[in-house]
Amino acid sequence: MIEVQHLTKRYGRVTAVHDVSFRVERGEILGFLGPNGAGKTTTMRILTGYMPATEGKAIVAGFDVFDQPIEAKRRTGYLPETPPLYPDMSVSEYLDFVAKIKGVPSADRRARVQHVMGRTRIVDMANRLCGKLSKGYKQRVGLSSALIHNPDVLILDEPTAGLDPKQIIETRELIKELAGDHTIILSTHILPEVAQTCQRVVIINKGQVVAVDTPDNLTARLRGSETMYLQVDAGGADPAASLTRVPGVTRVVEADRRDGMIGFEVDSESGRDVRRDLAHAVVSSGWGLLEMRPMRMSLEDVFLSLTTEEVPTPAPDAAAAAGGEAIQ
Amino acid sequence: MSNILAIAQKELKSYFASPIAYIVIGLWALLYGYFFAAILHFFVQQSMQMNQFGMQGPQSMNVNQQLIRPLLQNVLILILFLMPMVTMRAYSEEKRSGTIELLLTSPLTDFQIILGKFFGAMALYGVMLAVTLIHLALLFVYGTPEWKPIVTAYIGLLLMGGCFISLGLFISSLTKNQIVAGMVTFAVFLLLWIITWIGSAAGPQAEKVTQYLSIVDHYDDFGKGVLDTTHFIYYVSFITFGLFLTAKSVDSERWRG
Numbered sequence: 092m093i094e095v096q097h098l099t100k101r102y103g104r105v106t107a108v109h110d111v112s113f114r115v116e117r118g119e120i121l122g123f124l125g126p127n128g129a130g131k132t133t134t135m136r137i138l139t140g141y142m143p144a145t146e147g148k149a150i151v152a153g154f155d156v157f158d159q160p161i162e163a164k165r166r167t168g169y170l171p172e173t174p175p176l177y178p179d180m181s182v183s184e185y186l187d188f189v190a191k192i193k194g195v196p197s198a199d200r201r202a203r204v205q206h207v208m209g210r211t212r213i214v215d216m217a218n219r220l221c222g223k224l225s226k227g228y229k230q231r232v233g234l235s236s237a238l239i240h241n242p243d244v245l246i247l248d249e250p251t252a253g254l255d256p257k258q259i260i261e262t263r264e265l266i267k268e269l270a271g272d273h274t275i276i277l278s279t280h281i282l283p284e285v286a287q288t289c290q291r292v293v294i295i296n297k298g299q300v301v302a303v304d305t306p307d308n309l310t311a312r313l314r315g316s317e318t319m320y321l322q323v324d325a326g327g328a329d330p331a332a333s334l335t336r337v338p339g340v341t342r343v344v345e346a347d348r349r350d351g352m353i354g355f356e357v358d359s360e361s362g363r364d365v366r367r368d369l370a371h372a373v374v375s376s377g378w379g380l381l382e383m384r385p386m387r388m389s390l391e392d393v394f395l396s397l398t399t400e401e402v403p404t405p406a407p408d409a410a411a412a413a414g415g416e417a418i419q
Numbered sequence: 420m421s422n423i424l425a426i427a428q429k430e431l432k433s434y435f436a437s438p439i440a441y442i443v444i445g446l447w448a449l450l451y452g453y454f455f456a457a458i459l460h461f462f463v464q465q466s467m468q469m470n471q472f473g474m475q476g477p478q479s480m481n482v483n484q485q486l487i488r489p490l491l492q493n494v495l496i497l498i499l500f501l502m503p504m505v506t507m508r509a510y511s512e513e514k515r516s517g518t519i520e521l522l523l524t525s526p527l528t529d530f531q532i533i534l535g536k537f538f539g540a541m542a543l544y545g546v547m548l549a550v551t552l553i554h555l556a557l558l559f560v561y562g563t564p565e566w567k568p569i570v571t572a573y574i575g576l577l578l579m580g581g582c583f584i585s586l587g588l589f590i591s592s593l594t595k596n597q598i599v600a601g602m603v604t605f606a607v608f609l610l611l612w613i614i615t616w617i618g619s620a621a622g623p624q625a626e627k628v629t630q631y632l633s634i635v636d637h638y639d640d641f642g643k644g645v646l647d648t649t650h651f652i653y654y655v656s657f658i659t660f661g662l663f664l665t666a667k668s669v670d671s672e673r674w675r676g
Contacts, residue, residue, distance in 0.1 A: 102675065139524040142673050164526040175521035177429075179436035191425040192525045236521070 092117045092274040093138065093244060098147035100133050100298075107133045109298040110147070115291075117243075120270045122289030122306075123278035124394060130298040131278040132172060135246050138276070139169040152243045165194055168242035168273075172249050174233025178222025182213060182232055185221050186239060193240035207235035211265065227258045234262070238269070245269065247277040251284060263288050282394055294394060318386040320346065321355045321369060324379035330372075331355065337372050339363040352381060422527050426535020430509070431542045439508070440543060443501050447547045454493045455554045462486045482564040487555070488642050491572050494551065495635055498583055499608050505543055506587025507601035509536050510669075514595045523673070533588065533665050537658075540584045541577075548576060568644025575641020578654035582634050583608060585661025592668040611635070 093115040100108040108130040115121045125131050137144045138151060140160045149156045152166035177185055186204045195203050208214045211231040216224060221232060230250065237245060250266065251259045266275060266288055279285060285292050286306045294302045294309075302309060323330050334343045334357060342358040359365045366383065373380045434440035466480045513519040522532050558564050586607065591600040611634050618629025630636050634657065637650040 136520075141520055141523050161526045161528070164524060167524070169520070169524045171517060171520045173517045175516070175518040177433060177518055178516070179433050180429075184432075188425065188429050189521065189525075192422060192522070192527055194526050 092119075092152060093121075093276065094148075094150040095134070095138070096148045096150075098134065098137060098149060099145050100130070100137060100142075101145045107298055108137070108144075111295065111298070111300050112147075113293050113300060113303055115274055115276060117274055118271055119291065120266065120275045120277065120289045122285035122292040123276055123295065124280075124282070124285055124292055125278075125295035126280075129295045131295060132248055133298075134295070135169070135248050135276065135278060139167055139246055140164050141169075165240070166243045168237035168240065168245045170230075170233045170237040170245075170247045170250055172252065174229045174236075176221035176224075176229055176232060178220065180221055181218050182208070182221060182224070183217040185232065186236055189236040190239045195240050203239055203241070207238045210238065211235040212261070226253045227255060230254060230258075230262070234265070241272075243274060245273045245275045247275065249279055250277055251279065251281065259284075319357045319359070319366065319369065320382065320384050320386050321357055321373075321380075322352055322382035323355065323373055324352050324381055325376075326351060326378065328376075328378070329353075330376065330378055333372050333376055334369065337365055337368045339365045339368070354382075356386065422531040423535045423538065426522075426527075426532055427538040427542065430536055430539020434505070434539070434543050439504060440546075443504050443543070444547055444550065447497055447501055448550050450497055451494070451551055451554070454490060458486060458490050458493075482558060482562050483568050483644070486558070487564060487569060487572070490554075491551075491576065491642055492638075494576060495579070495612075495638065498580055499612055500605070501547075502544075502580065502583045502587060503601045503604035503608065505540050506584055506591055507604055508591065508597045509540065509588050510592040510665075511594050511597040511600045515597070529666050529669050530662075533662055533669070536588060537581075537584060537662060540588070541581060544577075544580045544584065548573065548580075565644070568642075571641050571644050571646050574646070575638045575650070578641075578651070578658070579634055579638050582654055582657040582661065585658045585665070586611075589661050589664040589668060592665050592672070 095111060095113050098108055098111045099106065111130070111134060113121070123131050123134070133142075136142050138149050138156060140156045140163055143157055151163045154163040154166070156163045177188075180188065183204060186207065187200060190200045190203055191197075205214075208217060211234050213228060213231050213235060216228055216232070219228075221229065224232065230253065234247070234250060237247070247266070251262050254262060263284065266277065269275060277289070290305065292302070292304060292306055292309060293300055321334070330353065331343050331345060334340060334355060339359045340357055341360060344356045344358075345353060346356045347354040357365070357369065370380055370383065462480070462482075462485055465485075469480065510519070513522065555564075555569065587600075587604045590604045590607065591597070594600050594603075611632075614629045615626070615633045615636055618626040618633075621629075631653075634654075637653050640647045640650055
C-alpha cells in the first residue's frame with residue numbers, strides 16, 4: 092500500500108532524512124518512532140506530497156507521490172502535528188470545505204461530514220468555531236478531516252499529542268478500529284502507544300531507519316539474555332562474589348545501594364532458570380532476600396539503546412529468525 | 420474549477436468572519452463618501468459660479484468629466500492604502516497557522532489554490548466597488564451622466580485592483596508574518612504609484628519607460644471612457660505575472676521546506 096524507497100531529503104546542507112526505505116501492507120498500522128528532529132515529520136510530509144524528496148521514491152496507494160501527486164493525495168488522509176484548522180470556521184463548515192477540496196462529490200458531502208463527526212464523536216461541536224475548541228477537540232476535528240474522503244491511507248503525525256489520558260485511549264481505539272479499511276502510519280514519542288496500537292514499528296534516528304520490526308520482536312531481540320533484579324540485605328558484607336558463583340550466572344552488576352541494602356542486576360544464560368539457586372545462595376549465607384524479579388526490556392529501553400550513541404549491537408540472527416527485517 | 424470556487428468561497432468567508440472585511444469596507448465607504456461629498460461640493464459651487472457669470476448653467480459642465488472622473492481617480496489612493504490589508508494575510512496566515520499543510524496535501528494544484536485566493540480577494544474588492552455604485556446612483560437620480568464611460572472606468576478599476584491583488588498575493592506568499600507582508604505590500608504599491616514622478620525628474624526618455632510601468636497611468640484611458648487594448652493587455656499580463664510569481668514562490672517554499 093505504501094512503499095518508500097531510498098528516500099533522502101536535504102535542506103541545504105542539512106540532511107533531514109537519509110536513505111529511508113520501508114513498506115506498509117494494506118490494513119496495517121505502522122508506528123513511526125523517533126526522537127524529536129529524527130525526520131519523522133519530514134518523511135510524512137514527503138509521503139503526503141507536501142514537499143518533494145531530494146532523492147528516492149514514494150508510492151502511496153499505487154501512485155508515485157511525485158509523478159501523480161493528485162491521484163496519490165486523493166487517496167491519502169493526513170493529520171499534521173498541529174491540526175490545520177481555520178479558527179473562524181465552525182466545525183461543520185470546516186469539514187464541508189475540506190470535503191470539497193478533497194474531491195468528495197457534493198451529493199455525498201453532507202452524509203460524509205455527519206459520518207466522520209459521528210466517528211470521532213464531535214457531533215455536539217458541529218456549530219462551534221474551530222478556534223474556540225479545546226486541544227482534544229481540535230485534534231479530533233483534524234482527524235475527522237483526514238478521514239472525510241475515506242482515504243486508503245491515513246498518515247497521522249502524533250495523533251495523541253496534547254490529549255488527556257481518556258482522550259488518548261479513545262483515540263487509540265479509534266485508530267485501531269480504522270485499521271481494517273485503512274492503512275495507517277502514525278508517528279509518536281509515546282512508546283506504549285506503539286506497543287498497543289501498531290503491528291510494526293519503524294524506529295528512525297537522525298534521519299536513518301534504525302530498525303523495522305514488530306514491537307514484541309524488538310524487545311525480545313534486544314533482551315538477548317535473561318536478567319534478574321535482586322535486592323539483598325547483606326549487613327555490610329559483599330554478596331556479589333557468591334552470586335557470581337551460582338551456576339548459570341554470567342554477570343553480576345551492582346545496581347543501587349541504600350542503607351546496607353544492595354540491588355544487583357544478574358544476567359544468566361538464556362533458557363536457564365537460576366531463581367532457586369540465587370535465592371538459596373543468598374539465604375544460606377544468612378542475608379535477607381528483599382526482592383527478586385525478572386527485568387524485561389521495555390520498548391523504552393529498546394528505543395533508547397537504538398537511538399543513543401552507545402548502541403549495543405542487537406542480535407540480527409534472532410531478529411531475522413523472527414521474521415523481521417533489520418536495517419542498520 | 421469547482422476547486423478554485425471552493426477556495427475562493429472560503430477566502431471570501433474568512434474575510435467576513437474576521438474583522439478585516441468590515442474594517443476595509445468601512446474605511447473605504449467613509450473615505451470614498453468624503454471624496455464624493457468634497458468633489459460634489461466643488462462641482463456644485465463651480466456650476467453656480469458659472470451660472471452667475473451668465474454662462475449657460477449647470478448643463479454646460481460635464482458630470483462625467485468634472486465629477487465622476489476625478490472621483491474614481493481618487494479611488495486609486497484608497498486602493499493603495501486598503502488593498503494591502505486585503506492581501507496581506509492570504510498566504511502568510513495559512514503558513515503561520517499551518518493550514519497551508521491542508522491545502523498542499525489536498526488533491527489541488529498550486530494554481531487552483533492561487534486562483535482561488537485571487538478570486539476570493541477580487542470578490543471582496545468587488546463588494547468594495549459595489550459600495551461606490553450607491554453614490555453614482557445618486558448622480559443618476561439628480562442628473563444625466565453618461566453610463567458608458569462609467570462602465571469602462573469600472574472595468575479599469577477592476578483590472579487595476581487585480582494587479583495590486585496579484586502583487587499582494589505574491590508578497591504575502593514570501594513571509595509568515597502578515598504585518599511584514601502588509602508593510603512590504605504597501606511600500607511596493609507606493610513605489611509603483613510614484614514611479615512616474617521619479618521618471619519625470621529623470622528626463623523624457625526615462626519618463627516614457629516609467630509611464631509604461633506605472634499601474635496607475637494605464638488607468639487614465641479607462642477613466643476617460645477609452646477602451647484601449649494596450650492597457651488591457653498590460654493589466655492582464657501584470658496579473659498573470661503576479662500570479663506566476665506567487666506560484667513560483669509557493670513551489671520554491673516547498674523545495675526549501
